[in-house]
Amino acid sequence: MPEIEYEGEKWAVPSGVNLRKALMDKGLSPYKGQAKWLNCQGMGTCGTCALELLSGEAPPPKGVEKWRLNFPPHKADQALRLACQIKVETSLKLKKHPGFWGEKKS
Numbered sequence: 001m002p003e004i005e006y007e008g009e010k011w012a013v014p015s016g017v018n019l020r021k022a023l024m025d026k027g028l029s030p031y032k033g034q035a036k037w038l039n040c041q042g043m044g045t046c047g048t049c050a051l052e053l054l055s056g057e058a059p060p061p062k063g064v065e066k067w068r069l070n071f072p073p074h075k076a077d078q079a080l081r082l083a084c085q086i087k088v089e090t091s092l093k094l095k096k097h098p099g100f101w102g103e104k105k106s
């Protein structure tokens, strides 16, 4: 089973689980501040669940995820991913950056 490492926690998840769901089931959040309440509930349109994959792999973004990551305040070259659009197939180490969307990657 793949493992997720995020915000000081590390745990195993079933292969293929949705990353946003896995984080929330663990009591963690892919959101910052009021985005915890003001988000699209996993539709891939708000962009507030953006995270950086520090290690591990996910298929390249496509469809709504690719569109949203190319739309401000996100930029395609930031290499962030939307937690709600990722199926966890390999172990992932994740980081949330500052900003309402988690877009302020230094």
Ligand code: FES
Pocket (backbone or CB within 6 Å): 039, 040, 041, 042, 043, 044, 045, 046, 047, 048, 049, 050, 068, 082, 083, 084, 085
């Ligand atoms: S929850 Fe809105 S894009 Fe992921």
